[in-house]
Amino acid sequence: MFFLKKFISYLILPPGIFIALFLFIAVLSRKRKIVYIPALAGALSLYLLSIEPFKDLLLYPLESPFKTPKVVRGDAIVVLGGGAYNSGYLKASSYKRLITGFLLHKKTGKPIILSGGAAIGVIPEAKVMKELLMEFGVEEKDIYADLESRDTFENAKYVLGICKRIGCRSLILVTSAFHMRRALSVFEKTGLEIQPYPTDFKFEGKYNLYSMFPKYSVFYDSSIAVREYIGLVFYSLYY
Template identity: 40%
Template sequence: MKKKIILLSSIIGFILLTGCTSTNKYPSSEEQNKIAHLTQTGIHYYWHGGDLSKVEKEFFKGITLKGKYDVVENSFKEASLISPYRTDLRFSIASTQIIQKKTEDALNTYKDILAIYPDNFEAGILLAGYSKQIGDMQTYSSTIENLKKTHPEKTQTYLNKFENTDKNMNIQLNTEAFKVNDNHAIVILGYALGDNGVMKPTLIERLKQGLALHRKNPRSPIIVSGGVQKGGVTEAFVMKNWLVSNGVPSYLIYMDDQAKDTVGNALYSTEILANLAPKNVTLISSASHIRRGLSVFEEAASIKGLKLKYTNLVHLDYPTLKEAQKVSEAEKLVIYRDLIRTSGIWAYPGIQQ
């Protein structure tokens, strides 16, 4: 109940700050309540899912819902119809469209925001970034040129971020543990637990790579990152227990048990890295996830003013290393999405970064 009250207060705060209806007035009390209810429904389905037939009957008559993200998208769409000038609702629509790989729809949503608010930097940089990743260089270039006129310094900052991220898409993946001679820390990224809190094979393989790296670098502190609970335990908790049971000293292990996704991994683990103050960090994840992980960790370190040199060690979740080195269009989009989220542009304004 307390969490619901906090969320409702946050939503209403955004309504008061940014909301107005098509008749250029603040939403009525009844409209505010409806927007808040729709928004809560959307974000609940984003995290948990639920009964599709129930929400079809209650909210979305005439719309066939194929999955939980349909509920999320349509919840924010219905709310946006009530208050069409609220950009936070439109950003939430676009973020959900990106999750569903409806990239063209998302780009059109950002264009709709810019049609109302031409100087909106966040809509512009998201439009540019995603256009680039799907190969629409004309939209990318024209949008960047417009942004340079209205937000020159901020635009250049993001162009630098994009350039660094593009480099990560071409990194060489390491599958064998190695020794690092200088001041060093290890970060192992979590993976969703089974319903009863048991680790899945992917997570165990990441931990095996962490253990191999520890044996090459026995003094390096280890951060285990993952805060999603299943069966009453978090990823970080079971990861630490596994490492300790395999001979890693408990005092070397630091737990980030707050992160709920890759962006959270980067933000919370970087807080720990700031205290440990290493010069070198090895990030461990699956090959399919490591490029995204490196991009957001480097961005989080940059925000904190940390000068860290990152290396990688991966669990190979592809048939061959050659296949793992290839970057799909879908992966590029997700990398850019999480980079921009980490930089401070929220996916669901007021609700989730």
């Protein structure tokens, strides 16, 4: 009964319902290749992006080069924003990055640089993060905020400006593991010494029968990985 309940729930909830819909269209139009092939391809693509093994296949090249360092070194900790809602709450990736930065600050006493503007929203991420850090007990004098940056390139640009102002030559770079490859390549071009400190790992590596069921959370993580690959290509061409 438990298995049946799970199977039905995964089938009727997105993305399962859309996979079933694509398959239904494919069956009805199997004699019309112009419809059959795209419908079948849509079902297969959506299914693969929604299961854990394929999601890990996408994430592994992004996350595997980076491990949490046992010894940290740097004049300051920089935390890159990962998104905020217009209601004033941080999205999950931003919150995980912020908590990691906060724990590093408590451990090392290094100042924190927060980087993240309002790229497509109305509230700068760094403003929300700064308010949270102060609620956690971090003194305002230990927090520097870049409220202008809209992407990773601008993160590096504006953080470099803050570093020049406060005399910082090396950074502990905190961001999600899936984003570290792109972030590190951009920040290293500033001439600052950068130590990557990844967090928010999404690779799992262990599976069971339920890992083969399509899930929205897995589809979301796969989409993040695909977006990261697109970003890597774009940055390699233009920066």
